[in-house]
Amino acid sequence: MFRKYVSGLILLVAGLTIGWAALAAKAQQPPAPGQNAPAAHAYKPTPEDAARPNPMKFTENSVNRGKRVYSTQCAMCHGDTGTGNGDLAKDMNATPPDFTNPATLKDRTDGELFAIIGAGSGVMPAQGDRMKDYHKWDAINYLRFISGRVPAKSTPDEFDPDHPTVVMQQQPK
Ligand code: HEC
Structure with missing residues (x-):
């Protein structure tokens, strides 16, 4: 009688462990194609x-x-x-x-x-x-x-493409 419970319990624990392992493995799988893994760039800069x-x-x-x-x-x-x-x-x-x-x-x-x-x-x-x-x-x-870098202070004569009446150095494209 008691042995019956013990083997039932062992089966249950084993079943839970396998189920959990299967779920954990699934969670670790890389995203399917088209789902975009980070850094999987379609474009490689030259x-x-x-x-x-x-x-x-x-x-x-x-x-x-x-x-x-x-x-x-x-x-x-x-x-x-x-x-x-x-x-x-x-x-x-x-x-x-x-x-x-x-x-x-x-x-x-x-x-x-x-x-x-x-x-x-x-x-x-x-x-x-x-x-x-x-x-x-x-x-x-x-x-x-x-990302943490600190920009330089702006100066009054700094080029401003959105307000180009402010004095300009060379105009970027
Ligand atoms: C529709 C969603 C979406 C929009 C809108 C979007 N991005 Fe992204 N961006 C992503 C995803 C997803 C990635 C990572 C996957 C990849 O690089 O293919 C990414 C990657 C990048 C990277 C590459 C980083 C590296 O690893 O070198 C840069 C830079 C970037 N984005 C800048 C921008 C800028 C700037 C804008 C706006 C002008 C923008 N993104 C708009 C979704 C987007």
């Missing part, structure tokens, strides 16, 4: 892309303009603060990287980011000619800012 310099100085004005671009064009996926938890990304089952972690974009040059933003990546839409180039560069400066 050496020329990587070498392209950012014509927009890393200043407070540029970061502020970049923030406007980011809030309206990127935050729905990359999240309000850049951690990657935007509602649209959740709906699409996509997992954008955490831009607030300084390690995320550490090895990317501004030129590479410019190329990725222009070409799109996985579910991320290609900005190409849709967005002004200087807005892309400003958005990149904003990404550097949320």
